[in-house]
Amino acid sequence: MITYIAGLLTVAFLPGLGYVLGAVLLLPLTYYSRLRFWTLTYLLGVLVAVVYGSWQLQHRLPxxxxxxxxxxxxxxxxxxxxxxxxxxxxxxxxxxxxxxxxxxxxxxxxxxxxxxxxxxxxxxxxxxxxxxxxxxxxxxxxxxxxxxxxxxxxxxxxxxxxxxxxxxxxxxxxxVWIYRLRDDLRSHIQARFHEQQVASWLLPAVTLGDRTSMTDAHWRVLQRTGTAHLLVVSGLHIAVISGAGILLGRLFNAALLCLRIETTRLRFFPLLLAFLLATAYAWLAGFNLPVQRAWIMVSIFLLGEWQLLRWSGWTRWRFALCLVVTLQPLAVLQPGAWMSFAAVATLLLMTDVYRGVRHTAWLGLVRAQWMIFVGLLPVMAWVFQQLSLSAPFINLLAIPVFSVFVMALPILLPLVLLDLFWMTQLVEKFLEFFWLGLVYGSEWQWGYRPLAKPNIWIVLFTLPLVLTLLLPLPLRWKLLGILCFLPLLSPRQQTLPEGNFRALIFDAGQGLAVWVETRDVSLMYDTGPGYPGGGSAWKYAMAPWFTAQNRRSLTHLVVSHRDLDHAGGMDDLFDQLRVSQLFSGSEDLQQQGFDSCHESQSWVYNQVSFRFLTQPPAADASENERSCVLEVRGSQCSLLLPGDAGHPTEYDLVRSGRLQPITWLVAGHHGSASSSSDVFVEQLQPQAVIYTAGFGNRYGHPADVVSERFRQRQIDEYNTATSGAVWLESTGKGCHLSTQRQRKRRYWTSG
CATH class of the missing domain: 2.40.50 (OB fold (Dihydrolipoamide Acetyltransferase, E2P))
Known part of the structure; x- marks a missing residue:
């Protein structure tokens, strides 16, 4: 199984499916009998992944x-x-x-x-x-x-x-009525509960997998308490519903036995009912990929009982894992899949280790929570960058309570839909108190610790050490395991030498967001685009990077001007980061507490110079011409950020004599013809220019005339629309530029 999954993983990390031809070099290994099975299963995994990937790409719109x-x-x-x-x-x-x-x-x-x-x-x-x-x-x-x-x-x-x-x-x-049924059910649930009531969003999430009404505040509570698996339809829900089916089936069989109705076929009824309820619930929840995985696992475990197969729990676990990754080869890259199987594996390990040990139900539940917490700690640190110390205690009570509620759903939901007032009130009160308990738990100051994303090799190193905490070993071995977790909880941060800096130009679509860092300070230039209907690109384009790095503050924030494609993510940034000093060229923002960037201010941090180049604009200057123009200059490399400044500002800068040759230029106004004038480019002589334009944008950025201007001077061009985010690194070995699509190219990566 390991070599089969390794074959799937190999293809998942390839930059193109054509590279699998190199796998034929392994065929000679089949000559050796000891290696034949491992080689063939590895090649089978490669073949399955290639067929899957080719089929999916064949249908993708070119x-x-x-x-x-x-x-x-x-x-x-x-x-x-x-x-x-x-x-x-x-x-x-x-x-x-x-x-x-x-x-x-x-x-x-x-x-x-x-x-x-x-x-x-x-x-x-x-x-x-x-x-x-x-x-x-x-x-x-x-x-x-x-x-x-x-x-x-x-x-x-x-x-x-x-x-x-x-x-x-x-x-x-x-x-198709079968699809309409889910929609009607959602409408009926929302009609029964006021939109301000907890049940109006929580009940559709649990029954239908509909999370559209859940807000960032809701997800924050679930993250801090480690209870997202309760309110997102997952393996727990499918398993609980199938358990309810087995219980109801056995009660039905017991009633028949009391009536002296006996037949060997009765043993199939609880399993059949469990399978039907699990299937119905999975369909009701939308049968998305996580629900499919949970349904497959439950079905495999039920199949072993149906056929009276002498399969151990581990055999069924391995069979379910192989079936899931065969039907969904990219599940090998999905954290949710590994967390589901890791949780089940931890419970199976607990069953084996403590087999024959007498304990109460509560002691068994406490032990299960402890083992799942420890067993998933490395995965949680790598995937979610968090350590929720309160999660075991909260789940100790929340799981059994909410499991009873899920088991009762086949009865409660029809009664709610029949508009029985007392039942509607009962469900609302239960969910309201349950949610209030989670909110209270999320406010425990000691219960949640954000982490920086650890190196994957550190995670792999700590996985075997988890066993020292899970197995009944002497205390000295457990202490060793705890000490080995320290690099996971406090990963080492890469520091920059004096005179060097690095910058990340985010792929924010038709907008601009650039992060710059020296050894001791960090600066954000613009915050990415916002949208007319609300929201911004910050949450899904920039925020994940700051979360993964566990960065919660900035030394400086520069908002070049007020336009939505530059300042749209400002509110979301303030929700996530603390900022020491604010600068902007916009008069509106200056009235809100921002300092002006048009006073030729400059600083030097760690031998890296930050300098604003513009003078106060005329009173009738457009918003674009009020843009902050920031130069960052280290010992070897330099970067110029002109915002949306157009030809008038560029001409003023050329006449002022403040422009010096630079290494990297972020093209003004996303590559518009109104910026990057000939004389401006000639004065700067950049080695590379980066356009921050949206893919297929309606403005035609970058303009052909601008691109031609850079090509004539043999200046390297990069566009976040086709290259993804762009990394700029000034090191002792020189000036280096790389792109996200180069760094993380996979066979499904577009372009």
């Missing part, structure tokens, strides 16, 4: 057809996610009115409907509806930033071949 308008029809197969800004749903494509083979191969696409936000009257979309629509297709090419969620991989593993914007609806009728 970049050459990006922004194509097409008429297609299909069925809405997901619960629509409705927000103030847009409605989003998954459309299973039936027919495509196009002769393009690539369009004919589309299976499922994610459609966003902005009509209501733009004021266009539109009928609401429901799950199961059959629609014929005109959409503008977009290839799955998304933002690429360090530690951020890989949406391109998510699209591939989910079988979504493109995203799309809905342009017009030509036909809209009720379609």
């Amino acid at each position: 970049l050459s057809l990006d922004r194509t308008d097409v008429v297609l029809s299909g069925v809405v197969v997901s619960l629509p996610e409705v927000t103030e800004r847009r409605t989003r749903f998954i459309l299973q494509v039936d027919t495509v009115q196009s002769d393009q083979p690539a369009l004919q191969r589309l299976r499922r696409i994610r459609v966003s409907d902005y009509r209501s936000f733009t004021g266009v009257a539109a009928a609401p979309v429901h799950a199961g509806d059959y629609v014929q629509v005109t959409v503008r297709l977009r290839s799955p090419h998304f933002l690429q930033n360090p530690y951020a969620f890989d949406l391109e991989r998510h699209f591939l593993s989910s079988g979504w071949d493109a995203s799309a914007t809905l342009r017009a609806v030509h036909q809209h009728t009720e379609g």
Whole structure:
């Protein structure tokens, strides 16, 4: 099994599927009988992953057809996610009115409907509806930033071949009732509870897997208390529902036995009922990838009982793991999959270690919580960058209480839908008190510790040491295990020598966000774009990096000017980071407490110079011409950040004599023709220019005339739209530039 999974992992880390041809070099190893089995299982894993990847990529919309308008029809197969800004749903494509083979191969696409936000009257979309629509297709090419969620991989593993914007609806009728049933159930639940009540968002999350009404504050509570597995449909829920099926089945059998009805086939009824309830619940929850994994695991364990197979728990565990990664080869990269199987493995280990030891039910529950906490500690530190000391204590009470509630759902939910007032009140009060308990637990100051993301090799090193804490070994061995956890809890941070700096230009779409660091200080230049309907790119483009690094403060924040594509993430930044000093060129922001950047201010930190280059602009200057122009200059390398400054500001800087040749230039105004004038570029003589433009943006950035200007001078060009985030590193060995898509290129990476 290990070599089979290793084969799957090998393909998952390849930059392209063509590289698997090198696996044929292993065929001679099959000549040796001792290596034959391991080699063949490894090659089988490689073959399965390649076939899966090739099949998925065959259906993906190619970049050459990006922004194509097409008429297609299909069925809405997901619960629509409705927000103030847009409605989003998954459309299973039936027919495509196009002769393009690539369009004919589309299976499922994610459609966003902005009509209501733009004021266009539109009928609401429901799950199961059959629609014929005109959409503008977009290839799955998304933002690429360090530690951020890989949406391109998510699209591939989910079988979504493109995203799309809905342009017009030509036909809209009720379609498949089995999908509509979930939508109707959500509507009935929301109608029974006021939107301010806890049950209005918690009950759909637990029953339907619908988390669209959950806010960042809700997720923060779950993260701090380690209870996300309770409110997100997972293996626990499927296992509890199947356990309820077995219990009900046995009670039914007991009633038949009391009536003297005996047959050997009765033993199958509890297992059948457990399987049916687990399947029904999995379907109700949307049958997404995590639910599929949980359903497969439960089904394997039930199958062993059905056939009276003499399979140990470990055999069933291995079989379930192999089946999951075969059907979903990219599950080997999904933390949720490994955490689910690791939790089950920990419980199996506890069963083996303490077999025959007499203990009460509460002692067994305490031991299980301790073993799961310790067993998953390395994984939690690496995946979520946190240590929740309160999680074992909270889960000790929360798991049995909430499990009883989940077991009762098949009875409670119909009674709620029948609008029995007392039952509705009972469910609301239970969920309200349960949530208040979690909120109280999340406020314990000692209960939560954020961590920096440790090195993967440190995590792998600590995994075997976990056994010293889980097994009944002498105390000295357990103390050794605890000491070995220290590098995991306090990973070493890389420091910079004097005179050096590093910068990260985030892939924020059509916006700008740059982080700069010396040995002792850090600075943020702009905060990325915000959106007219609310929200910003900060949460999913920049925030994951700061979380992974456990960075909670900035020395300086420079917001070049007030435009939404530069200042849109400011509120989200303040929610996550403490800032010592604020600068901006915008008069509006200066009135809110920002210092002006137009006073030729400068500082030197760790022998790295930071200097604002502009003078106070004219009273009638545009917002763009008020942009802060910041120069960062180390002992060997330099960086210039001009914001959206245009030709007038550039000409003033050239005349002032303050410009010096630089190493890296972030193109002004995302590469617009209104910036990066010929004389400005000639004065700077950069070695490389970086455009911060959105992929396929409607403005045509970077402009052809600007690109030609840099190409004529043989200046290297990079674009976050095609390269992802850009790393700039000034070291004693020189000036180095690398891109996120280079650093983390996989076979599904677009472009």
